[in-house]
Amino acid sequence: MKKVLCFGELLLRLPPANAGEWLRNNTMPVFVGGAELNVATALATWGVPVKYCTALPDNIISKDITDYLQQKNIDTSPIIYSGERIGLYYLKEGADMKSAENVFDRKYSSFSTLATGIVDWDAILENVSWFHFSAIAPAVSESAAALCKEALQAAARKNITISVDLNHRSLLWKYGKQPIEVMPELVQYCNVVMGNxxxxxxxxxxxVDANIHDQGTQENYLSTANQTAKYIFQKFPQCKWVANTFRFDGNENNIRYYAVLDTVNQQTVSPIFQTASVIDKVGSGDCFMAGLIYGILNQHASTDIIGFAAAAAFGKLxxxxxxxxxxxxKIQNILAKNKQVFL
Structure with a gap:
């Protein structure tokens, strides 16, 4: 079986405990992540052969990280060793990735400074059937955006399936270009588009209707997702699958979640998942993306694809x-408990 290649910036997440406890206790945990690495880790956990490509400085910390990833059955051979630092971000415990309390510290990271014309894409894409990236990668820097385009062109030449997660991080995109100036040029290569x-x-x-929340019905949201998918299919003819997720956070972490998968001729909806408690919101969308890749790779039916992906994302919470x-x-068990609410 050929491999899935995930490409993007590796990040270390530092979650400071609330009310300054991390300072008083002199402790702060470290989580290894990044949107594309989270996808790679999930796929490897589910038995899918996977490669991971990023840029890291050539030092002992990077060696510890690559050893850690290899223990998770992730092929780290595509990693490029260049630059001087690993990107960091700080996120308060329990906060969402889009929270204003999210502090990025990734300027001049190895990934953000990696130039085009250096990476041997023919070698990295050998024995690869799927290439995945997210909108976070081109948001980091202008050179990273150019590198994404270079990678996508190389993958397209080899007829490799390409997927993108439309992660929007407004705290990024600080190099003088708006997302709308960059992303359409990259999405034109994509066969699978996920986001909301x-x-x-x-x-x-x-x-998108600015008053979409006024009605607030699932029927209305699904109709909007279908219209969004139709725009994407028309604007980006290479695209064959569009997935949209809907997560509504209520008081005290009460969450209602579902997702929808559109093809040109069909819309398929997941069960509705609900929980009154959440342990960690980070990585749920990445887990959904991994579930989407897993289902499409294994040629599952649309109902199984979207159900598994949504259950995986819900379980990650x-x-x-x-x-x-x-x-x-375990994900299939989560799905089985919620199948009664399929539309």
């Missing part, structure tokens, strides 16, 4: 850390 109707609006300029440790069997 709001990120499609911000990153691709696809219309109950796990601490950036990437899931849940097995395929």
């Amino acid at each position: 109707v709001w990120s499609a609006n911000s990153l691709l300029g696809i219309p 109950q796990e601490k850390g950036d990437a899931t440790k849940n097995s395929v069997e």
Whole structure:
């Protein structure tokens, strides 16, 4: 079986305990993550052969990290050793990735400074059938955006399936270009697009009703997702699958979650998942993306693809850390408990 290649920036997440406890106790945990690495970790956990490509400085910390990833059955041979630092971010315990309390410290990281014309894409893409990246990668720097385009062109020449997660991080995109100036040029190569109707609006300029929440019905949200998918299919003819997620956070971490998968001729909806408690919100969307890749790779039916992906994302909310440790069997059990609410 050929491999999935995940490409993006590796990050170390430092979650300071609330109310300054991390200072008084002189402790702060470290989680290894990054959107694309979280996808790679999930796929490796589920038995999918996977490669991971990023840029790291050539030092002992990077060696510890690559050893750690190899123990998770992730092929780290595509990693480029250059530059001087690993990107960091600080996120308060329990906060969401889009929270204003999220502090990025990744300027001049190895990934953000990696130039085009250096990476041997023919070698890295050998024995690869799927290439995955997210909108976070080109948001980091202008050189990273150019590198993404270089990688996508190389993958497209080899007829490799390409997927993108339309992660929108407004705290990034600080190098003088708006997402709408960059992302459409990259998404034109993609066969699978995942995100939500709001990120499609911000990153691709696809219309979304500003009053969408007024009705607040699932029927209305699903109709909007279908319209978004139709715009994507028309604007980006290479795209064959569009997935949109809907997560509504209520009081006291009460969460309602579902997802939808559109093809040109069909829309398929996941069960509705609900929980009153959340352990960690980080990485849930990445877990969904991994589930989507897993289902499409294994040629599952649309109902199984979207159901598994949504259950994987929902299950990740109950796990601490950036990437899931849940097995395929556990995710299928989560799905089975919620199948009664399929539309």
